[in-house]
Amino acid sequence: MPGLSAHVSSADHILETRASSHDLGAHVVACAFAPDGSAGFALGDGTLRIAADAAWTSIAAHEGAVLALAADARGFVTGGDDGKLQRIAGGEVTTLADFGSRWVEQVAATRTHIAAGYGKRVAVLDAAGKTIKTLEHPSSVTGLVFDAKGKRIGASHVNGASLWFVAAKTDNPRKLEWKGSHTGIAISPDGENVVTAMQENALHGWRLSDGQHMRMSGYPAKTKALSFSRNSKWLATSGAESIVLWPFFGGGPMGKAPTELAGGDAAFCTFVACHPQHEAVAAGFSDGMVVLADIGSERILPVAGPGGRGAVTALAWHPDGARLALGTETGFAAVVDFSKQ
Amino acid sequence: MSASPTSDQVPVTVLTGYLGAGKTTLLNRILSEQHGRRYAVVVNEFGELGIDNDLVVDTDEEVFEMNNGCICCTVRGDLIRIVGGLMKRRDKFDGIIIETTGLANPAPVAQTFFVDEDVRARTRLDAIVTVVDAKHLPARLADSHEAADQIAFADVIVLNKTDLVTPAELEAVEAKIREINRFAVIHRADHANVPVTDLLNQGAFDLDRVLARVPEFLTDDAHEHNDDVTSLSFAVEEDLDAEKFNAWIGALLAEQGADLLRTKGILAYKDDDRRFAFQAVHMIADGAYIGPWRPGEKRESRIVFIGRNLNRPRLRRGFEACRA
Numbered sequence A: 001m002p003g004l005s006a007h008v009s010s011a012d013h014i015l016e017t018r019a020s021s022h023d024l025g026a027h028v029v030a031c032a033f034a035p036d037g038s039a040g041f042a043l044g045d046g047t048l049r050i051a052a053d054a055a056w057t058s059i060a061a062h063e064g065a066v067l068a069l070a071a072d073a074r075g076f077v078t079g080g081d082d083g084k085l086q087r088i089a090g091g092e093v094t095t096l097a098d099f100g101s102r103w104v105e106q107v108a109a110t111r112t113h114i115a116a117g118y119g120k121r122v123a124v125l126d127a128a129g130k131t132i133k134t135l136e137h138p139s140s141v142t143g144l145v146f147d148a149k150g151k152r153i154g155a156s157h158v159n160g161a162s163l164w165f166v167a168a169k170t171d172n173p174r175k176l177e178w179k180g181s182h183t184g185i186a187i188s189p190d191g192e193n194v195v196t197a198m199q200e201n202a203l204h205g206w207r208l209s210d211g212q213h214m215r216m217s218g219y220p221a222k223t224k225a226l227s228f229s230r231n232s233k234w235l236a237t238s239g240a241e242s243i244v245l246w247p248f249f250g251g252g253p254m255g256k257a258p259t260e261l262a263g264g265d266a267a268f269c270t271f272v273a274c275h276p277q278h279e280a281v282a283a284g285f286s287d288g289m290v291v292l293a294d295i296g297s298e299r300i301l302p303v304a305g306p307g308g309r310g311a312v313t314a315l316a317w318h319p320d321g322a323r324l325a326l327g328t329e330t331g332f333a334a335v336v337d338f339s340k341q
Numbered sequence B: 001m002s003a004s005p006t007s008d009q010v011p012v013t014v015l016t017g018y019l020g021a022g023k024t025t026l027l028n029r030i031l032s033e034q035h036g037r038r039y040a041v042v043v044n045e046f047g048e049l050g051i052d053n054d055l056v057v058d059t060d061e062e063v064f065e066m067n068n069g070c071i072c073c074t075v076r077g078d079l080i081r082i083v084g085g086l087m088k089r090r091d092k093f094d095g096i097i098i099e100t101t102g103l104a105n106p107a108p109v110a111q112t113f114f115v116d117e118d119v120r121a122r123t124r125l126d127a128i129v130t131v132v133d134a135k136h137l138p139a140r141l142a143d144s145h146e147a148a149d150q151i152a153f154a155d156v157i158v159l160n161k162t163d164l165v166t167p168a169e170l171e172a173v174e175a176k177i178r179e180i181n182r183f184a185v186i187h188r189a190d191h192a193n194v195p196v197t198d199l200l201n202q203g204a205f206d207l208d209r210v211l212a213r214v215p216e217f218l219t220d221d222a223h224e225h226n227d228d229v230t231s232l233s234f235a236v237e238e239d240l241d242a243e244k245f246n247a248w249i250g251a252l253l254a255e256q257g258a259d260l261l262r263t264k265g266i267l268a269y270k271d272d273d274r275r276f277a278f279q280a281v282h283m284i285a286d287g288a289y290i291g292p293w294r295p296g297e298k299r300e301s302r303i304v305f306i307g308r309n310l311n312r313p314r315l316r317r318g319f320e321a322c323r324a
């Protein structure tokens, strides 16, 4: 539509020149890249939309909404409010587990394992999709993540987090305790720190070497996205009018002020995803704006301008760091390629 | 804080009552009479079986204390997650009905809708509906606090199984309910046969309807027992001073919030032609201006307390001292 493009602000330049985008018509719950390079978008209407090159396809994955998405060794794994854990690979849907009336709210995966959180339990499956163990928690699991080596699983819940060894014969987690409701979790790539988001607009952290507690507060809203930089030096977070980055070096984050990037007063940061190699972070905002921020130089590259697309609800990098998938609450989705041209 | 409802806020009805009182019968009646409207129903794992609906969410009631650790400032973490999940498919239903376990205290459910920013943005608590069994209520009140709490929190009470008691017993049980909560609407029923229009879309937590059902003047003849839940209301004809009221109610909720189950008020502040509506569940309060006094409406400030250990003279003196 050449007549329209003249009116689009320059903030959309990258979206116009380097992206394949689509209006998917339902809340984008999560996005991820599969090993074959295709991007998957999990939607509130129960479908998984897959963007491969410029072609977009739709696969019916769940009866209700898709609640969680991860990429595993073969393709995509999704959890839904129909109680199912599904694998979507090669255009086929396979049910890996059916937890009945329990929502599958959390899914995480590595090349060798899949973890699915339903209620207070986490099922751990091997790459073939066979359940090898079930981990019990004191309350519902609100966040689920593997560490960078795929050896440990972290799960957040009321009054803290549990850290499990995937290969352990006897299942006793390391309990990271802090009173309150913890609603999300991240483990630094170097495996040194665990951080949770909390109900009361703050983060809590544990340094694993000595159990030192870390408290990061001052957010005007709840933090829903936590992402460590590849070198573990920075923790990028949503929940403020800017991208809030806590320094995990030089004695930080204790006693250090966070770095704030891409700040304004019109919108809240709603999602963050650190670049898989460089000290850079992609961030989405409540007005639909998406930016790529270089942490060292504090340079901001606009990816998508604000307005008309709803709040950003999902961002994911391809492991090669050249492509970024993004999605919004109104169903706008795009795959941006930073490499060509 | 603002609590003005917008059209995209999904209405939420909370259904409480002891096991066997007829909650499930009532729920199925609501669901079967809904003429094309669809409801998401949140049930707990200990609930009675047999809910005929295609969108049923099974949950564990996970109550946690907010950061100050106060025992009355509790919310339901599971509901925060469920509402978030349901909103991802929100075009598929028109309202949410939450059934609580028989022994549940309704405060954490109600407080969830005041406290969590995402839940507040997307939903509005419409009413708490409590189902009680006319035959067994006296025994339940004698052996637990929860039965009285469920009545105290109710906006609507379904007094069910009236066919199992004599007219005299029915009068006695209704009088007992009135002693606890004089402000709820009571519907007598057998087999939970209450019209759905009397249960849904009541707007009981909308600030501009907060005192819609409170009579202009109530004679306070209820007697008080230290451990009983009672309800009191006061009216002041002179205008109030906003700062004095805030200081008084803030201190009162901080000191006695655990005993104050529900507090509601419509206030006339000096030099302001708008009505100010105030409500609180335990210590968690909300208030907003709700437009001008209506023509013919008496400009006076009224406040209602439902709770334990209510000291009538002290509360009255405190409220009256807020006069400008």
Ligand SMILES: [Zn+2]
Residues within 6 Å of the ligand: B070, B071, B072, B073, B257, B258, B282, B283
């Ligand atoms: Zn309290």
Ligand SMILES: [Zn+2]
Residues within 6 Å of the ligand: B179, B223, B225, B228
């Ligand atoms: Zn009495």
